[in-house]
Amino acid sequence: MAIATSAKRPALGKGLDALLPPKPGTAPAAPSSNVGKIEASAAEANAGTPLQIPLQRIEPNPFQTRTTFEEGALTELANSIAATGVVQPITVRSLPNGQFQLIAGERRWLASKQAGKETIPAVVIKASDAQTMEMTIVENLQRADLNPMEQARAFERLGRDFHLTQEQMASRTGKDRASIGNFLRLLRLPPEAQEQLEAGTITFGHAKALMALETPEQILSAMRKVNALSLSVRATETYVKRLLSPEAKLGKAAAEEEQIDPNVKDAQDSIQRRVGLRTRIEDKKGKGRVIIEYRSLEDFDRLLELLGQ
Structure with missing residues (x-):
């Protein structure tokens, strides 16, 4: 069976899509009969065509912004891959040592190893370190399963390493600019609060409310009370407002007492x-x-x- 090839893609500078792998359906994965010796030069010459690459020849992405993978979901994906294979190819680049480096598709790569697969369909592209880093960050931000702190650090990296404005980040990722600003503000939280947000002890809504407080000590004190009382986001917002305007609260109490x-x-x-x-x-x-x-x-x-x- 012939492998469908996609049209030649433009180079970086004409849009990030130039480096992203084809969407599902545009280029089916190569059958297992194509498994064999894969040379980097030959793979790059067939850029856009999924090839079956041995899993042991693929190295993890050093620019990965995700730090956690939900074990239950990963096991479900591994079971699916064991039964039906990988539907969408991963994206890799060739390395000087003959290995390949993962760019996009880490969950599929990990789940394939867990499923006991020997190879995985992959699209090989040419990309520099800077291009690989940007693609990895943007690809992750377009997913829905990053926790808030992972997203905050990813946006911060786009601004620091690529000098992108919030408007440019919004254009690259499809996120709302105001949301990006809120994520970046999370980096001002005390480390303990960041850890609890990353662990899911408090939510993004709780964190937004707590950030209205002025000092790290106030934030941590309020956060501990929120946890102790299991306050909802709405109740947390009300509690923070009272902390920020004690004069108004006292004034109301005094007025009631006078009556x-x-x-x-x-x-x-x-x-x-x-x-x-x-x-x-x-x-x-x-x-x-x-x-x-x-x-x-x-x-x-x-x-x-x-x-x-």
């Missing part, structure tokens, strides 16, 4: 002195409720003792 009937206020103060806990009486025309706040189980036990329980 309390003097007799109710005296009773409220009397109970508060008696139990040693913050007390509020909400009274409306002789009906209402008494609210006694406690901050620990010890406070609660002492309150029960005072009530004769």
